């Protein structure tokens with residue numbers, strides 16, 4: 490097996506598709522992280538044979554310990570895909586501080602925590618790949634999502650800054666900004682709202698998790714060594730700039 494890759498939130502949705510593609514296309518030894526849904530994680534391992542590790546990406550100490558354990562068990566982590574993300578939607582006037590904090594800690598804090606656990610090793614070995622999953626709503630904003638849009642927008646800034654720090658050490662840091670993808674997260678959007686969203690997608694449909702996974706697979710490849718600090722938009726043409 491090839492390089493060790495850890496995919497946060499890797500047991501469901503987009504993360505699951507990323508895990509499968511990195512193993513199949515890049516021959517990676519993949520470890521999938523998840524937060525609490527043991528049943529989904531068990532099913533994932535049963536169906537894919539890919540190992541899982543349970544920790545909260547928003548918990549700094551837990552991330553450091555878990556990454557060390559993964560390295561003891563599988564070898565140095567060379568590829569990190571920061572995919573774990575949650576939504577806690579509501580307009581500003583209705584949003585609680587807890588909803589703000591949970592989304593920032595998980596979506597943005599998770600990227601910092603994972604980078605802190607793995608960047609030094611990548612630097613020492615002279616090779617690394619970090620791919621952060623942002624969102625179209627971090628690029629364009631979205632009504633009822635000041636927390637999520639801020640966290641995802643933060644991911645795009647984090648990516649550009651860390652890319653500058655990693656470049657001289659052979660570490661690339663990129664982001665992908667998915668549009669609306671057919672996963673559990675989008676299934677939670679009410680049908681009438683979803684219909685309006687799809688009507689605004691030029692390609693005329695929701696995206697597939699596998700379409701995001703293909704982008705990740707390219708960005709972690711050796712061929713992508715000159716691509717860093719970029720944001721790849723995969724959104725069916727919904728947002729262009």
Ligand SMILES: NC(=O)c1ccc[n+]([C@@H]2O[C@H](COP(=O)([O-])OP(=O)(O)OC[C@H]3O[C@@H](n4cnc5c(N)ncnc54)[C@H](OP(=O)(O)O)[C@@H]3O)[C@@H](O)[C@H]2O)c1
Pocket residue numbers: 497498499500501502503504522523524525526527529544545546547572573574575595622623624625666667668669670671672673674675
């Ligand atoms: N779906 C879309 O249309 C869309 C669009 C743009 C961006 N995105 C982004 O793409 C990423 C994946 O989205 P998705 O739709 O595939 O999500 P999903 O189906 O809801 O799956 C989320 C995954 O993240 C894990 N997770 C959640 N909180 C975590 C935490 N604190 N620590 C560790 N793992 C955690 C979940 O673990 P459990 O199973 O244990 O809960 C699960 O494996 C997210 O960052 C999301 O914001 C999605």
